[in-house]
Amino acid sequence: MNEPTRLSWTDVRDKIRARILSRTYGPGDKLPRDEDIAQEFGCARTTVHRAMQDLSQIGLVERKRKGGTHVRLDPVTRATFDIPITRREVEQRGSKYDYQLISREMEQTPLPVMARFGIQRPVEMLRIKALHLADNCPYIFEDRWVDTRSNADILDADLIRESANEWLVRNKPYSRVDVRFYAMNAEGESAEYLSTREGTALFVIERTTWIGDDPITTVQAVAAPGYQLLAQG
């Protein structure tokens, strides 16, 4: 008998989305003005606006000033994923985490690494190779370069106990990150450390971070055979 509760912006969003999915508003169609929708639902324009913002971010609709709101013609599949620190990832699977430092040396950056950072000239950087283990099995082999010009303090860090991965996450927040996925055949070091035979297809995550315009670090993280990355849409 009583009016249950007022509509929240998430309710409005879900109602509109339902209409798009059910083809009440088909691909390319123009939606009514926020104000009209607000009136129909008996809520404020602000609430509709908030809902629309979300739908727009998800990629279901496109909005333009004066132009109005349109259902996208070719909706893209937009998904987000989290890359936690490796220890946490392993522990969340219920496995025992271990970490092993393989090497730690100053080296000149080769061309591919310079390309990742977008720098023109080779620089001396700290190169760290390490292995992450889950239940005593190789999990991820990482080959990392750290720019010591802006991160000199990592030279004092105890990278035998704590992985560079964790140290950096804890001590070096970044303002920009590039992530890149691809597949590669196991060879040499990666085959050796992940204890698989050469040629096995391996999943690779490459991450490069900056603070402002200064490079922080770039990692090539090669996962053990069978690794899958999940994302939710």
Add this chain to the structure above:
Amino acid sequence: MNEPTRLSWTDVRDKIRARILSRTYGPGDKLPRDEDIAQEFGCARTTVHRAMQDLSQIGLVERKRKGGTHVRLDPVTRATFDIPITRREVEQRGSKYDYQLISREMEQTPLPVMARFGIQRPVEMLRIKALHLADNCPYIFEDRWVDTRSNADILDADLIRESANEWLVRNKPYSRVDVRFYAMNAEGESAEYLSTREGTALFVIERTTWIGDDPITTVQAVAAPGYQLLAQG
């Protein structure tokens, strides 16, 4: 002499983020109340709230009622990526797009496919194999299953001219999508159609979509050697 313009919520977000990056607010620290920040910046609490919502979504801070706002201890790398329809992806690279239907048959779903959909019993579905080409070179080989119970109309579609990929995107909006990435060695069909030799490491994108609880389609899209997926954080 004049007050330039009022602060927008994005300004506030950027200012707070800058403070987190510069360690004014370190990991785990508690931030001032929204209201105090608002007063400091000379804006309304609503504006600060909007900024904080964003920072919270990005994963930089955590908020709790009464508990206040805290900088996250182990910030995860959160990135989003778009998977456009393949034609668009190819054309955006400036290449000529082509598409080739390989096969199209009704088949019983095998166990791995049932697992992707989360169904218990085998079902007759439409299985479509196709090849996407960029500048006449194999680009993506897809092996797709479509549930014809809820999508009977695809049986009438002309899948020689238009790819199932595009037809589905245009005609079957989904409410949920699972995305999964992994690496596999080329073998048999994948090696043949992507014209590479067996064993080559290939990047695989597996996507499954539902509308409500009803399965729509699942695809295994195997990319040609060298393919990389980029995401922006």
Add this chain to the structure above:
DNA sequence: AAGATTAATATGTAGATACATAATAATGTC
């Protein structure tokens, strides 16, 4: 002192209002 009740507090949400901004449509000028 343990447990239940109540108050205090910071964030979350909705609404009303006012104005800003971008894009389109209408109009006027030559």
Add this chain to the structure above:
DNA sequence: GACATTATTATGTATCTACATATTAATCTT
């Protein structure tokens, strides 16, 4: 008719107000 100017319109943003909700802190019972 081509081009510049001016309205119109729908979304974007900021503020104030009021109340909701979750969580912690304080207080009262027994």
